[in-house]
Amino acid sequence: MEYKISDKLAALKPSAIREIFKSLTDPTIISFAAGNPNPLSFPVEALSRISADIFANQASFALQYGMTEGYTPLRQAVSERLRDRFGISRSFDTTVITTGGQQGIELTCKALCNEGDAVICENPSFIGALNAFRSNGARTVGVPLNDDGIDVEKLEAVLKIEKRAKILYLIPTFHNPAGITSTLENRQKVYALAKQYGVVILEDNPYGELRFAGVDVPTYKSFDEDGIVVYCSSFSKILSSGMRVGFVCGPEALVSKMIVAKQVEDVHTNLFFQMLCHRYITEYDLDAHIAGIRDLYRAKCNRMLTALDREIPSCIKYTRPEGGLFLWCTLPDGKDSAPFVKAALAQKVAVVPGSAFNCDENAPSDSFRLNYSMPSDDDIDRGVAILGKLAKEMF
């Protein structure tokens, strides 16, 4: 039988990152390609103790069907943390649990976009979000990213032309892949534009807790007096990514529709791990745990920056991130990064080409992404030395 695949999925390609991941089964490859948190960031002992207690005392509840909106005590605990830590949530907002931050992104698009509607994105942007929009039949429209955030003038130009824009998708803090944190001034201008043009801001903040230098910039959601911001995040980078527990805070009138959609995607998120998260947040010192992760990533990032400063020719530029998991490197003179990435992989160092994050899937990119959360210090030194030698040969 020949399967007639739906238009929205027929056009969707497996991401370039996934293809690179497949090559990583070779253990001799040094990988700067992943987006994984370091396993040292998982509080294994505490989760193990709580797990034993739930099995002993609440198993019938934890293993049974739960509410689509999420486990009520966890929703409450997340809501309080968002308020205390990020100044988030107004009376019109509600907080619900999703199956990872990814589901929050996908549900926001599903709730707002008809086929052919547009989602405006920073270019480059997170490939998982771009594909989530495409899988709902939405068009992704890229706006360039400057050092202070999305280009405001170009954003306004797009908003003027693009009558079917429904969502403005932003990763304002420790942007993946570009590593940029937008300024408050940029955020305020962008917020005003979104309000003026009636577009919902989807603020994706998976790395917001991972600041290891500099000072926090207020989230969009923290100044959302108008109910135009949906805020998505998760526990993937601070407790466990494999458990798939995320959350959304947004206007109840919109989030309630997302919950109807969630019900038909997976009924609810794994209840046992929702209970684990709740117990961990309320019984352990999450801030101290996160401080430990920050120390780890500060050291990893500094190690990689030191190696880059030593090895890489000065014609290649790279970000100096204050948090998150990624560095973003840019080749001179707008050169396509694809040949360099390919040559690096041949020398057993994996990085992700910038083209994997483009809104236009076929456009080349002069950049590539480096991850520093996963590799060992030794692999950072050896891998960057290989990249540096290669760069000196090629540029």
Next chain:
Amino acid sequence: MEYKISDKLAALKPSAIREIFKSLTDPTIISFAAGNPNPLSFPVEALSRISADIFANQASFALQYGMTEGYTPLRQAVSERLRDRFGISRSFDTTVITTGGQQGIELTCKALCNEGDAVICENPSFIGALNAFRSNGARTVGVPLNDDGIDVEKLEAVLKIEKRAKILYLIPTFHNPAGITSTLENRQKVYALAKQYGVVILEDNPYGELRFAGVDVPTYKSFDEDGIVVYCSSFSKILSSGMRVGFVCGPEALVSKMIVAKQVEDVHTNLFFQMLCHRYITEYDLDAHIAGIRDLYRAKCNRMLTALDREIPSCIKYTRPEGGLFLWCTLPDGKDSAPFVKAALAQKVAVVPGSAFNCDENAPSDSFRLNYSMPSDDDIDRGVAILGKLAKEMF
């Protein structure tokens, strides 16, 4: 801000079952409304032991990001069980893990249906599936259900007219809500029609392991020589529903597209519980465990049938199921069941009106659904007595 909800979600109502569930927070209500497995069916001690071992020895892996297709050893174990227990899978098939059976249903529709395409369903059918189809902009087209399965003549009449039919959604074994198991003869005729008209059969089999009387009927998937059947099921009714671990076996060419869609919905299913499932299946006696669940549900079902035989006036007909979780009761002379259901709830007995399962959301129904897996024996006796007294007054 006024949110412009997408057409496909704007029309989607929260299910009537959910509304009834909200009323169940009153502990004095006897509920025959749920679809939950009895918590006695969760192998708590074994899962607890395996969990402790995973935390002790494999935590870094179990809490990290995993593969979208699922944990390879679990895929292998499920594939072997499907082959040995249900005669399922050919060389062109693959088995992947989903976040509950629900996600398998939703992904099949997403991969095959454009907006306006049709999914042909038994009428009545599972509300979670109907809403999954609607959430993808598909139309649900109902075909009546007879005692031997979907009405073959009416199905063919629909297939002749309905040029945009992409999927035939069936719950052939212990149908929810109607409790019917279709005959092999019916299945063979339906399969031939689906093949002739180029429609994919989506076989939903969440209750297939729960047979407590009679003999198994071969699944559609077991005679799928043509690669036209996608088979969905889960561990929700035999290990834990709250963990949200399900699986799909279907043609690789189609399932690979579903996996691209799954990646942007939730990246992957909770990895820790995938590992728990794998360890349980391979290290414990799953068949013995399932035999225990069957004994429990046989006793529960017999208790409810005995009470119904004693209390209910003969003008009301009901099924005598050989497995699954539900009984289906039908009022005389095509009477709308809504007033009876409402009166029962006023007397603190909750049942689900048949209208909640109609393909046409606004059509009335002469039937209602009773669940026997959850209530205590005492509640079964008392609840059915109340329903019987009410029925004698009303009919």
